[in-house]
Amino acid sequence: MAHANGGRAEHIPDTYREDLLREISLMKSIGRHRHIVSMVGACTARTPIALIMEYVPYGNLQNFLKFVSFIRFHLGLARIAALVIDCLIV
Numbered sequence: 105m106a107h108a109n110g111g112r113a114e115h116i117p118d119t120y121r122e123d124l125l126r127e128i129s130l131m132k133s134i135g136r137h138r139h140i141v142s143m144v145g146a147c148t149a150r151t152p153i154a155l156i157m158e159y160v161p162y163g164n165l166q167n168f169l170k171f172v173s174f175i176r177f178h179l180g181l182a183r184i185a186a187l188v189i190d191c192l193i194v
Contacts, residue, residue: 121153124153124155125148125153127155128143128146128148128153128155131143141157141158141160142157142158143155143156143157143158144156144157144158
């Protein structure tokens with residue numbers, strides 16, 4: 105399988121195409137789930153195959169987990185500070 109890339113053709117192994125088509129099929133069967141990035145659509149009628157995914161804030165799972173960890177850490181500090189303040193006021 106070949107596709108245009110800046111006017112030049114590159115060979116893509118058939119196994120890559122088959123893997124992508126299997127992934128698309130799996131995502132169609134899963135549908136929407138709150139813990140899985142959903143597929144919005146796919147175009148498989150011609151090459152290159154296009155897969156459209158839902159928007160994910162923070163770009164990727166690693167950045168999202170870093171953000172959540174940062175927020176949890178600072179919320180923990182805020183709770184500790186609130187407890188200290190409560191103890192000082194009483």
